[in-house]
Amino acid sequence: MKIVRIIARLNVGGPARHVVWLTQALRDDEFETTLIAGSVPPGEDDMSYFADEADVRPVYLREMSRELSLGDLISTFKLYRMLVAEKPDVVHTHTAKAGSVGRTAAFLYRWLTWKTPIGKPRRVKVIHTFHGHIFHSYYGRFKTNTFLAIERLLARIATNKIIVLSEQQLSEINSEFRVGRRAQFQIIPLGVDTGPLLPSEAARKEVRREIGAADKDVIVGFVGRLTEIKNLSLLLEVAARFRDDEHVKFVIVGDGNLRNDLEQQAKTLDLMSRLAFLGNRTDIARVYNGLDIVALTSLNEGTPLSLIEAMAAGKPVISTAVGGVPGLLGDVREICNGFAVCERGIRVEGFAPEDYARGLSYLIESRRARVEMASQGSDLIRAKYGKERLIADIKDLYRELMNGS
Numbered sequence: 001m002k003i004v005r006i007i008a009r010l011n012v013g014g015p016a017r018h019v020v021w022l023t024q025a026l027r028d029d030e031f032e033t034t035l036i037a038g039s040v041p042p043g044e045d046d047m048s049y050f051a052d053e054a055d056v057r058p059v060y061l062r063e064m065s066r067e068l069s070l071g072d073l074i075s076t077f078k079l080y081r082m083l084v085a086e087k088p089d090v091v092h093t094h095t096a097k098a099g100s101v102g103r104t105a106a107f108l109y110r111w112l113t114w115k116t117p118i119g120k121p122r123r124v125k126v127i128h129t130f131h132g133h134i135f136h137s138y139y140g141r142f143k144t145n146t147f148l149a150i151e152r153l154l155a156r157i158a159t160n161k162i163i164v165l166s167e168q169q170l171s172e173i174n175s176e177f178r179v180g181r182r183a184q185f186q187i188i189p190l191g192v193d194t195g196p197l198l199p200s201e202a203a204r205k206e207v208r209r210e211i212g213a214a215d216k217d218v219i220v221g222f223v224g225r226l227t228e229i230k231n232l233s234l235l236l237e238v239a240a241r242f243r244d245d246e247h248v249k250f251v252i253v254g255d256g257n258l259r260n261d262l263e264q265q266a267k268t269l270d271l272m273s274r275l276a277f278l279g280n281r282t283d284i285a286r287v288y289n290g291l292d293i294v295a296l297t298s299l300n301e302g303t304p305l306s307l308i309e310a311m312a313a314g315k316p317v318i319s320t321a322v323g324g325v326p327g328l329l330g331d332v333r334e335i336c337n338g339f340a341v342c343e344r345g346i347r348v349e350g351f352a353p354e355d356y357a358r359g360l361s362y363l364i365e366s367r368r369a370r371v372e373m374a375s376q377g378s379d380l381i382r383a384k385y386g387k388e389r390l391i392a393d394i395k396d397l398y399r400e401l402m403n404g405s
Contacts, residue, residue: 001398003033004088006079008064008097009040012225012254012280014190014305015094015131016047018390021191024054025391031398034086036079038064038098043257044225045280064101072101079105080112083124090398092127099128100150107158125401128154129163129188132302132323135177138229148177155180160401163188165303166324186397189324190303191390194382196285197312207290211276217247218364221291223284223306226256231320233265234297237353238360240269248364250275253287288313293363293370297356298322307345308385311377316370317345318359330376336362341369344377 005023010016023035035058040046051058061078063071083091083105091109093102106126113122134147155162162184164170170187173179213219220239224230232252242248252262252275259277266275281287288294294310296319303324307317311328319325321340330343338355339362340347346359363370 001031001090001402002086002088003031003090003092003398004036004083004086005033005092005094006036006098006102007038007094009038009044009095010047010051010058011040011044012047014302017050017192017305018129018131018190019094020051020054020056021193021387022391022394023051023056023058026395031395034059034088036061036082036102038062038075041065045255049282064097072097075101076105076108080108083109088124089402090125090127092129094129095131096134096147096151099130100154103128103154103158107154125160125398126158127161127163127397127401128159130169130173130302131165132300133169133173133177134300135172136300138300148179151177151179155184159184161186161397163397165190166327168324168327169302172323188390188393188397189385190305190308191387192305192308192312192381192385193387194312194385197288197309199314200286200289203286203289207287211249211251211278211290213249213290214247217249218292219249219251219290220293220295220360220364221251221253221287222295222297223253223287223309224296224304225254226252226258226262228258229299231297231299231351232258232262234351234353234356235295236262236265236269236271236275238295238297238356239266239271239275241353241357242360243270243274248274251278251291252276253278253281253284255280284309285313288315291315293318293360295360296320296325297351299351301325303328308381311344311374312381312385314374314378316363316373317377318356318363319345319347320351320356321347321349328377328380330380342373344373344380 005019007019023033026033037058037060039062064075091106093099110121110124162180163186170185239250266272294315294317301323307328310317329345329347332340332342334341339359348356348359
């Protein structure tokens with residue numbers, strides 16, 4: 001079975017790892033996979049090294065980038081020509097831009113053949129994975145509505161199956177934003193390579209020495225891209241509420257277009273003695289070991305890889321209640337003022353700094369809660385979010401689609 005997998009860009013984040021793992025795994029006696037990726041724009045860090053480490057060689061399409069442009073027409077035409085050459089059984093797109101141009105190219109590939117008038121278009125199955133969505137908090141109303149109209153059209157005429165990562169994401173995309181038919185959707189949670197994320201006391205000590213933290217200090221860390229959707233100004237406002245506690249420190253791991261702005265905000269809030277910007281790290285599993293709590297303040301998410309990795313590494317988490325986060329955190333054990341204590345972490349209901357700070361204080365002050373949440377989270381990830389389970393689910397989906405054709 002020949003698969004063509006398309007992603008907008010291999011920038012730092014969960015989707016890049018996801019497509020590399022799948023491409024690496026689906027090349028055996030049963031599957032053959034080609035990965036096509038667009039260009040990483042200035043200001044974003046390239047994760048092509050991860051593909052190299054996995055011995056995956058993507059085909060790069062320079063014209064395919066994040067923003068709408070005339071390059072999209074060129075990308076669509078080039079993708080169409082690639083599909084004609086590859087003759088895939090399955091075209092599987094990931095992320096919004098690749099979903100738009102990739103499914104348009106697949107639609108043209110299916111129907112632009114001399115056999116169409118006699119009722120025999122090319123046989124190809126088209127799948128799109130929503131790792132998140134851009135239907136709120138990314139763009140203004142006009143641009144958002146334009147993207148939403150495109151997604152609804154592509155779901156109707158150019159998509160056989162739509163993959164979402166969680167029940168909440170399904171509810172948002174299908175029920176709230178009315179994209180696709182319910183029968184088109186399948187929930188396939190993210191998968192991670194849990195092996196490198198095992199707790200290590202030696203790694204913990206090394207990381208804490210690097211950031212100048214004592215053993216009794218509580219280190220709160222964010223891991224991810226420094227972009228608008230991550231809402232990191234909220235995390236800095238929260239950190240400012242702990243300025244007088246010498247045993248609470250904050251770490252931001254990652255890079256992006258907002259780094260300079262965030263560093264300036266941190267200076268304005270007088271946080272630089274309690275806050276470290278570590279930039280992008282290739283030893284991310286080691287870095288998790290040095291943290292005590294992993295925090296997320298996003299405005300919009302699918303199922304955030306940073307929380308899954310944190311839980312796999314045995315760390316308690318706190319996050320805004322967006323996307324698939326409530327499903328990750330589990331049942332609510334206690335409702336507090338502005339936040340909820342859940343099985344596997346703290347869920348903050350809104351975006352008020354004082355509510356987030358109260359939830360974080362709860363975690364900082366209760367070592368017992370941190371230990372219990374970390375244990376519950378680790379058990380969940382190892383049972384349901386392993387990389388092997390993800391690969392098996394995708395293989396099964398491809399087989400079912402082809403057998404039903």
